[in-house]
Amino acid sequence: xxxxxxQAPVSLEALLSTAPRSLGALxxxxxxxxxxxxxxxxxxxxxxxxxCAGESPVFREEARTERAAVAIAHVRQRTxxxxxxxxxxxxxxxxxxxxxxxxxxxxxxLVAMCSPARAAEVEGDTDSERLFAFLLTCLDAAPGDAEHGxxxxxxxxxxxxxxxxxxxxxSDGDRMFAHRSGRSLFVLExxxxxxxxxxxxxxxxxxxxxxxxxxxxxxxxxRATRLGGASAPRACELGEPSPTERPSALTVVSC
Numbered sequence: 001x002x003x004x005x006x007q008a009p010v011s012l013e014a015l016l017s018t019a020p021r022s023l024g025a026l027x028x029x030x031x032x033x034x035x036x037x038x039x040x041x042x043x044x045x046x047x048x049x050x051x052c053a054g055e056s057p058v059f060r061e062e063a064r065t066e067r068a069a070v071a072i073a074h075v076r077q078r079t080x081x082x083x084x085x086x087x088x089x090x091x092x093x094x095x096x097x098x099x100x101x102x103x104x105x106x107x108x109x110l111v112a113m114c115s116p117a118r119a120a121e122v123e124g125d126t127d128s129e130r131l132f133a134f135l136l137t138c139l140d141a142a143p144g145d146a147e148h149g150x151x152x153x154x155x156x157x158x159x160x161x162x163x164x165x166x167x168x169x170x171s172d173g174d175r176m177f178a179h180r181s182g183r184s185l186f187v188l189e190x191x192x193x194x195x196x197x198x199x200x201x202x203x204x205x206x207x208x209x210x211x212x213x214x215x216x217x218x219x220x221x222x223r224a225t226r227l228g229g230a231s232a233p234r235a236c237e238l239g240e241p242s243p244t245e246r247p248s249a250l251t252v253v254s255c
Contacts, residue, residue, distance in 0.1 A: 001089075001101040002073045002208070003169040005176045005224040005233045006200035007192065009040045009067040014209070016063035016073060021208045023075050024063065027053035030075040033088040034059055037097040038068035039173040041226075044097055048088045069226055070176060072169050074099040080107070081125030090169075091132050093121060098135065099169045100128035101205050102182050106162020110134055113156065127164075135170060147223065150177050154221045157181060169203055178203040178222040178235075186213040187222065187235050199232030 002015055002023055016036070017024045027034060034053035037046045045066075053059040053075050074089035080103060081087040090099040104110050104127035111119055111130055118133040118140070135153050142149030150170070157163050158181070165182025178185060186207055192199035201224040207213040216222060224235045 001099050001167065001169060001203075001205045002071075003099075003171065003176050003178060003203040003224075004068065004071045004200060005171075005202075005226050006069050007198050007226070007232055009069045010198050010200060012036070012038070012066050012068060012071055012073070013063045015202065015204075016066075017060060018063075019209045021206060023073055023208075024054045024059065026206075027055075027075040030077040032078040032083045033076040033085075034074065035076075035088050035090050035099075036062055036066065036071065036073045037090045037092060037171075038066050038071040039171075040067065040069050041173070044092055044095075044173060046090065046092050046097070048085055048090075050083050050085055050088060070171055070173055072097050072099050072171055072176075074101075079103045080127045084124065086124035087126045087129075089128060091129055093132065093136065095172055096132075096136065096139070097171050097173075098128070098132040100131050101167040101185075102165025103127060104131060104162065104166065105164035106160075109160065109162045113137065113160070115140065131166060131168065135168070146172070146175065146177075150179075151221065154179055158219060167205065173226075175223060175225045176201075176203070178216070178224070180216045180218055180220050182218075185216045187216055188213045189235060192232050201233045201235045203235075 031052040033050045035048035072090045090097045114133040115137045118137045138153035139149040167183040170177045188202045
């Protein structure tokens with residue numbers, strides 16, 4: 001699972017295909033489909049296939065040509081639901097895109113926390129799409145305040161005994177929210193002064209390059225925002241604006 005927020009559109013080829021632990025390399029173990037959702041500021045382009053990414057000419061071409069300011073990518077190792085396009089991440093709904101890493105232990109319990117309208121939108125068989133419905137339910141309950149809605153969702157998940165592992169990346173094309181619970185999750189911040197790099201924040205399930213990645217704490221929720229102009233994106237604490245946008249995390253208190 002991979003998420004990128006950049007100051008301007010950047011190539012995804014290294015992270016998707018050529019880095020030492022790119023998603024293409026990881027697909028040797030996660031063979032059950034792949035997807036890339038990318039945005040340059042004018043809506044999402046979503047590409048999904050059910051074949052192994054590392055063996056897919058379509059994936060290699062997507063990695064070679066795609067440029068995005070915000071992107072979420074995923075290679076699937078199926079646990080809940082068969083291999084099918086409907087069960088392939090990332091999922092898109094109403095301008096939001098989600099990828100999930102982990103397995104929810106109590107799927108009926110999770111569905112019980114979804115609104116009927118959001119539960120009815122589920123098309124596939126996965127626990128991941130039902131997690132998406134739950135997160136959208138929480139966003140619906142906090143119109144215009146995604147930070148509050150997702151902080152509420154994170155706290156409810158922390159108190160949900162059947163949550164299992166619920167690492168996720170969620171984005172509306174401007175902001176990306178990263179939640180760690182049950183699996184590993186790392187962040188890499190690249191500054192605009194580092195050679196020819198465009199400033200960016202990258203979240204991933206494991207370090208994909210030899211750069212200095214930082215592991216995020218269990219039970220934490222992060223936000224990175226595409227600010228545009230000369231302002232570099234930073235991973236920062238959800239719900240507590242920082243004038244310096246220094247990296248920090250919101251620790252969700254367990255029940």
